[in-house]
Amino acid sequence: MNTAVCIKQVPDTTEVRIDPETNALVREGVPSIVNPFDAHATEEAVRLKERYGGTVTIISMGPPQATEAIKKCISFGADRGILLSDRAFAGSDTWATSYIIAAGLKRLMSEQPVDLILCGKQAIDGDTAQVGPGLARRLNLPQITYAISIEEVNLDARRVKVGRRLETGVEVVEAPLPALLTCVEEMNEIRYASLPNMIRAARYEPEVWGRDDLEVEDELLGFNGSPTVVSKIFAPPEREPGEIIPGGTEDPTGVAAVIADKLIEALGATASV
Ligand SMILES: Cc1cc2nc3c(=O)[nH]c(=O)nc-3n(C[C@H](O)[C@H](O)[C@H](O)COP(=O)(O)OP(=O)(O)OC[C@H]3O[C@@H](n4cnc5c(N)ncnc54)[C@H](O)[C@@H]3O)c2cc1C
Numbered sequence: 001m002n003t004a005v006c007i008k009q010v011p012d013t014t015e016v017r018i019d020p021e022t023n024a025l026v027r028e029g030v031p032s033i034v035n036p037f038d039a040h041a042t043e044e045a046v047r048l049k050e051r052y053g054g055t056v057t058i059i060s061m062g063p064p065q066a067t068e069a070i071k072k073c074i075s076f077g078a079d080r081g082i083l084l085s086d087r088a089f090a091g092s093d094t095w096a097t098s099y100i101i102a103a104g105l106k107r108l109m110s111e112q113p114v115d116l117i118l119c120g121k122q123a124i125d126g127d128t129a130q131v132g133p134g135l136a137r138r139l140n141l142p143q144i145t146y147a148i149s150i151e152e153v154n155l156d157a158r159r160v161k162v163g164r165r166l167e168t169g170v171e172v173v174e175a176p177l178p179a180l181l182t183c184v185e186e187m188n189e190i191r192y193a194s195l196p197n198m199i200r201a202a203r204y205e206p207e208v209w210g211r212d213d214l215e216v217e218d219e220l221l222g223f224n225g226s227p228t229v230v231s232k233i234f235a236p237p238e239r240e241p242g243e244i245i246p247g248g249t250e251d252p253t254g255v256a257a258v259i260a261d262k263l264i265e266a267l268g269a270t271a272s273v
Contacts, residue, residue: 001052001155003045003116004108005078006101006135007038007060009069010125034069037120039076041183043190044150045118046077052153054115055079058206059104061089061097067206075193075201082108086210091223094126098134099225103214105139109178116153116160117180121146132182142175145182153177 012033034042045056058073060066061084070081084104092100108114117139119132129145136143148170149163158177163170165184193201211221219225243262248255 001048001054001115001153002057002113003048003054003118004057004059004105004114005038005042005045005073006105006117006119006131007042007058007069007073008035008120008123008125009033009060009062009066010035010123032065032069034072035120035123035125037122037124037183037185039073039190040185040187041118041120041181042073042076042078043188044183045116047188048116048150048153049077049079052155055112057082057108057112057114059084059101059108061085061092061101061104063090064208067208070206071201071204074204074206075198076190077194077197081204081206083206083208084210084214085208086221088211088218088221091226092221093226093228094128094130094134095227096221096225098131098138099220100214100216101131102135102138103216104209105135107209107214109139115155115177117141117178119180119182121182121184129182132180136180139180141178141180143180143182144173144175147181147183148187150181 009032012031042056042058048054049056056078058070058078058081060070060082062069064083064085066085067081067083070083074081082104084100089096089100105114105117117135119135121132122129123131133143133145135141144160144162144164146165147162148165151161151163151172153160155177159174160177160179161172161174162181163172165186211218245255245258
């Protein structure tokens, strides 16, 4: 069983800075980590390899420094790492990002069979959760989002059974292989990297695929290929602290009446309680 895992290197901070010129995220000099959801997706892929054999290939699109994130996944037990990196990819929104990563996956799938593609539910910086479903659409694969468990993989019948997290519980769904899953953090506990894997990761040089290594059209890359136009980025104004109405525990009905009156006043409504 061969899996491919899409991982993103993200800033290890909530203090994100935006370049006022390009409206793009400032990544230089900011400590980075593997997107936590993608770390769990990588852990799950390694566990599948332990159960069913096969290989785990990591794919990441990003600047050259993203090789560190790929090497981290090699230390988890992944076998191969590919960085999609080229100046032509800079400024890509989620539409262009999924286009480029899909091209990388198509090349990988032309070189070897891939049974399952794992993504994280979302990236903790962009937070759109769009790239996973975008990849499934571009590769014409069935997708299962919010995967919380992989119940069974039947390689003979080419099917996978997955537990999906819902607000009200978990549903178990099945899909034909190859398929794409987006994984939640509760899917597994990430194990400590073994010493041999850490040594291997330290020596490992990920392959780097640029624009000329992929079947892509220039006008669909980077800023040019990004329909999202960031018109303005600004930090929302600090919220004013709310009014504290005393007496909540002793006289909840009285407090509720005060709140209702304030709401009516605020809404300018003529209602009676
Ligand atoms: C106009 C514009 C310009 C931008 N310019 C840049 C820029 O120059 N540089 C930049 O880094 N970002 C840039 N961004 C942000 C970038 O588009 C998004 O961060 C990126 O498309 C991923 O979206 P997301 O973070 O919401 O990931 P999500 O959709 O939330 O990610 C879901 C999953 O998809 C996979 N995934 C997401 N991104 C990648 C990746 N890069 N490699 C592999 N797998 C991935 C992971 O499995 C992840 O868990 C720009 C955005 C806009 C709108």
